Amino acid sequence: MLTSLYWGLSIFMFLSGVWVFVSKRxxxxxxxxxxxxxxxxxxxxxxxxxxxxxxELFFSMVFLTFSVCEGALGLSILVSMIRTHGNDYFQSFGVLQC
Known part of the structure; x- marks a missing residue:
């Protein structure tokens, strides 16, 4: 009974994250x-x-390592975008700008 509650919570978390990803572009x-x-x-x-x-829970540590690398890459892209354009709006970011 408790495991089905946890699985439902994880599905709800995933779907709410996808909803925010799609709606806040x-x-x-x-x-x-x-x-x-x-x-x-x-x-x-x-x-x-x-x-x-x-x-074993070793694979979860490998997954966390890759997710930290993904987060650091995203933050570096955010910092470089703010340094070049002054904000994080996608409208002000042109594809052909250097």
């Missing part, structure tokens, strides 16, 4: 935060699955 920071929330919900689902099947 104007700011890069909100997009990155919703992507991190999606990664956290996937980690929660992975952790539940590995505990349910009595596997």
């Amino acid at each position: 104007k700011h890069l920071l909100l997009t990155l935060l919703s992507l991190e929330f999606i990664v956290l919900s996937l980690f929660f689902s992975l952790f539940l699955y590995l505990n349910l099947t009595n596997y």
